[in-house]
Amino acid sequence: MILNLITFASQLHKQAAVLSSHEMVLNELEKYFTVNLVDYHDIDKLTDNDFQLLFIATGGVERLVIQHFESLPRPAILLADGMQNSLAAALEISAWLRSRGMKSEILHGELSEIIKRIFVLHSNFKAQKALSGSRIGVVGTPAPWLIASNVDYLLAKRRWGIEYTDIPLERVYEYFARITDDEVGEACATFAGKALACREAAPEDLIKAMRLYRALKQLAVEENLSALTLNCFKLIEQLGTTGCLALALLNDEGIIAGCEGDLQSVFTQLVMKVLTGKSSFMANPSMINARTNEIVLAHCTVGVAQTEKYIIRSHFETETGIGIQGIMPTGHVTLVKCGGECLDEYYLSTGTLTENTNYLNMCRTQVRVKLDTPAEYFLRNPLGNHHIMVQGNYAMQLHEFMQANGCRRME
Structure with a gap:
């Protein structure tokens, strides 16, 4: 140095x-x-x-x-x-x-x-330099329910040096159509062979999901993307599959990939990656106990490299395609979310992952986290829905970085 x-x-x-x-x-x-x-x-x-x-x-x-x-x-x-x-x-x-x-x-x-x-x-x-010049692909438009997760592209570029670029879903459909079932057969067999179990999903579901992964990876390479966020729900009508497997595998390979076209969350995932070197879990806060400061986080995708074991499931809401139920290691975690239209606010807490839950009416990967800060933040002053979890305690690095960039901490 x-x-x-x-x-x-x-x-x-x-x-x-x-x-x-x-x-x-x-x-x-x-x-x-x-x-x-x-x-x-x-x-x-x-x-x-x-x-x-x-x-x-x-x-x-x-x-x-x-x-x-x-x-x-x-x-x-x-x-x-x-x-x-x-x-x-x-x-x-x-x-x-x-x-x-x-x-x-x-x-x-x-x-x-x-x-x-x-x-x-x-x-x-180093983190600021790594962020500067990064390209985040917005594949399709953000999901309509993300009403508090907008980002002003110009202000984000001025503050962080990042560039959001809109990419139509039609390009994904085009690449998907070119990829044959035979091209992904071996990858599907390898992925299925490493799974703890396969429940609702059928072999043809896995083939479609793997073709989508190949299509998104090709798009990321051609567009020189550091990260992408995908409006996965729109894909279902056109392709009959979900993005859960594709996003999981992309994250494992170092291409940050987020769900639902969430602009703020994919940026948070990118920050986590450049600061910690680790991929992260983007999830819904699904249950909160303000008395015990416990929260259950759930989503239908997680990078399998973050898990100890994984089960191949269907996507929870639509009961189609491929979802991933990851069994994650217990221990120290960091929970974070960058918010605001120019990404100048943030939430940060450490905690302990105590349990992998298995509620029937939630997304497939579920973890219970005992927070080291009051969980009332989520009920009184949240920065939207999705929050990002990474394994390990990185509170000091994240706090220092956000403060150095003039961001306001929400508690």
Whole structure:
């Protein structure tokens, strides 16, 4: 990891004396990072792909910094160990930057804490870069019942650097028609062979569902999609199958895939992927106990890589096609949802997956989660229906990332 320190030092101080006075902090940084000291005159030689901090080396550099305002990294992270009046200058600079609407933070204090914070900031930086330029395919229009899950494409691009692109379902139908049953026969046999059981679904249902998976994968590759969300209910009338299997397999392969054309949820899934490296479970909150802070999450698709075992079922609402009943491992989980038309709000909670439930009148994959925060959020201030669950505790990374991007936490 290369740490570029844009160094601001007063011309009244000799360069050698400046560096020697900060020897302790620089030596500690070099234990963890490749430190590249960059004179402020050369700030324009760095690119947006270079991780940068502002190293306030002396006092008296306030005007030097503001003269380079347009070239400063966003957010502006100021490193100041206090030597040579550096902290005094950093405080003044930080206040000025924030008055101009730029997020700013000062790194100062115990060196071990500074190192930890730099790792968090670098993680945020990498995630933002991974998101920037991502293309999210909206295959078909969002489901009509998602009345609170809209996204303003332009505002989302300005804030996050992502691009939503509308793709008509007719392209899926075209690719689907080209794929023969024979082409997917082996894949169907392999998938069925690894299942714990097969209940309502028939072999022809599995063949159709696998053909749809191939069609969506071809579309994702051709459109260079990082993620896609599919209006799966519209497919049923035309193709006689559901998208549950296709979305599960795409998620397993690293192509983030969400249900029902939900624009906010697929973005949340993408954020989870770039921050944690993991695929996630998009689900309906189906039962809530505000007294015990327990929630049952349910949906008819889940990436099989997230499960310990899976059962091939039909789709719950329509009793057609292929649904997946995944048996997921118990243990720590993180529940999150990004909301708002410009994706500037979020809900976040850790919890423990305690049980895989099997209610008859719910979607196929069902998990009970004991939340570490009040479940009343869902009843009083929810960010819509679908929420996203990932295995493991990633609360700190997600909170830091959303806060760094000026988002408001809903509780």
